[in-house]
Amino acid sequence: MPPVALVTGSRKGIGRRVAEHLAARGYRVVGCSREPADWSAAGYEHRIADVTVEPEVVALVGGIRRDLGAPAVLINNAGVASMNHALLTPGETADRVLRTSVLGTFLVSRECGKLMMRERFGRIVNFTSVAVALALEGEAVYVAAKGAVEALTRTLAREFGPMGITVNAIGPGPLDTDLTRAVPPEKIQALVERMAVRRRTTFEDVTNVVDFLVRPESSAVTGQTIYLGGP
Amino acid sequence: MNEDLLELVAETVRSYRVTMQDSAAPIAADTPLFGEGGVLDSIGLVSVVVELEQKVSELAGRDVSLMNDRALSRSRSPFRTVRTLAEYAAGEMGRAGST
Numbered sequence: 001m002p003p004v005a006l007v008t009g010s011r012k013g014i015g016r017r018v019a020e021h022l023a024a025r026g027y028r029v030v031g032c033s034r035e036p037a038d039w040s041a042a043g044y045e046h047r048i049a050d051v052t053v054e055p056e057v058v059a060l061v062g063g064i065r066r067d068l069g070a071p072a073v074l075i076n077n078a079g080v081a082s083m084n085h086a087l088l089t090p091g092e093t094a095d096r097v098l099r100t101s102v103l104g105t106f107l108v109s110r111e112c113g114k115l116m117m118r119e120r121f122g123r124i125v126n127f128t129s130v131a132v133a134l135a136l137e138g139e140a141v142y143v144a145a146k147g148a149v150e151a152l153t154r155t156l157a158r159e160f161g162p163m164g165i166t167v168n169a170i171g172p173g174p175l176d177t178d179l180t181r182a183v184p185p186e187k188i189q190a191l192v193e194r195m196a197v198r199r200r201t202t203f204e205d206v207t208n209v210v211d212f213l214v215r216p217e218s219s220a221v222t223g224q225t226i227y228l229g230g231p
Numbered sequence: 232m233n234e235d236l237l238e239l240v241a242e243t244v245r246s247y248r249v250t251m252q253d254s255a256a257p258i259a260a261d262t263p264l265f266g267e268g269g270v271l272d273s274i275g276l277v278s279v280v281v282e283l284e285q286k287v288s289e290l291a292g293r294d295v296s297l298m299n300d301r302a303l304s305r306s307r308s309p310f311r312t313v314r315t316l317a318e319y320a321a322g323e324m325g326r327a328g329s330t
Contacts (some may be wrong), residue, residue, distance in 0.1 A: 043307055058294050059294070062288075114281045114284070117277075117278065117281060118281070118282065118285075163274070225233075
């Protein structure tokens with residue numbers, strides 16, 4: 001049986017590319033988002049779930065267990081951003097950004113962790129951003145949410161470590177996604193200028209690190225945040 | 232108290248201890264699970280509760296949650312003994328049916 005991978009927020013952007021990549025590498029991939037996906041691939045199936053709604057997460061992961069077995073890999077990619085000055089950001093937006101990244105990552109990790117624990121094997125990869133390392137202005141709530149994801153990554157790594165489950169985070173620089181398309185090009189360029197590697201992050205940069213983190217040989221790599229492009 | 236559920240909890244604890252190659256001390260209804268004189272460490276308790284959650288969900292035919300904010304409290308935890316855990320599981324199974 002091929003190993004099972006769950007990728008949250010796989011309808012588009014990084015989630016889609018990572019899901020396609022894992023499916024091409026022979027994983028049985030389940031992706032999820034709040035809305036149906038308009039793409040398909042061999043070895044990939046899409047399910048509808050909102051990672052911030054606890055019963056939906058329980059039903060999603062329970063369904064995967066019944067249909068396919070315990071996931072070996074979880075990619076906590078679902079996230080929303082709000083590029084805005086703090087003084088102009090509505091509380092409702094802040095709540096949505098925080099809930100998707102922090103609560104969503106927590107809930108899906110908890111449910112998958114229960115199944116991975118029984119298998120004594122699991123690879124959890126969370127998503128943060130170089131915006132945290134750079135304390136990027138204009139993204140206060142997003143940076144706070146991703147900072148919390150990094151803290152969650154370190155602590156879950158300790159809680160899950162004895163169970164054979166590693167938990168790490170990838171922090172890409174700006175990619176070409178919906179999330180960055182809303183930002184003026186000169187802002188992206190200014191961000192790139194502050195990074196050690198002065199170019200945009202590519203999807204291949206991301207999947208390269210995903211491959212490294214999920215392989216069985218990486219059992220001693222946990223609690224780490226890997227920034228792409230360097231801070 | 233449902234005797235089957237009591238035995239299910241005891242069996243889950245026994246099976247975890249066998250897996251961990253712990254001592255084969257008998258597990259009875261009033262065996263302390265966690266804390267003073269407990270037969271499980273914190274990882275053991277988490278493992279047993281998660282395993283039990285799975286088993287009672289299968290019995291109930293729906294997702295039953297055994298998560299609890301007082302899990303690691305020495306005085307108020309529903310996971311103090313085999314019996315309190317079985318009672319807690321029974322309560323949660325009943326509650327899942329009513330919601």
